[in-house]
Amino acid sequence: MGGGDIKLIAMIGSFLGWEKVLLTIFLGSLSGSIIGIILIILRKKGRKDTIPFGPFLSLGTIVSIFFGNYLISLWFSIVLSQLYVKK
Numbered sequence: 001m002g003g004g005d006i007k008l009i010a011m012i013g014s015f016l017g018w019e020k021v022l023l024t025i026f027l028g029s030l031s032g033s034i035i036g037i038i039l040i041i042l043r044k045k046g047r048k049d050t051i052p053f054g055p056f057l058s059l060g061t062i063v064s065i066f067f068g069n070y071l072i073s074l075w076f077s078i079v080l081s082q083l084y085v086k087k
Helices: 003-016 018-041 054-083
Strands: none
Touching: 003 018, 003 054, 018 054
């Protein structure tokens, strides 16, 4: 992660708020990891090669804008339901 990514996250956070910026970072990391693993398996990139993180943050931002409230409420409903499960 470079200095540009940090500035991009700061800008996204100023527009979306702290809840959705955390979701954006998670979704960006998840999508970047999946694409990175696929590229390594297909031998397009090596383990030492760099992959830009900005496009994945942008993808996470778009998903957070359109589906952020739903994903956050879904996450909390799953977590809260697991807390109150009687064993």
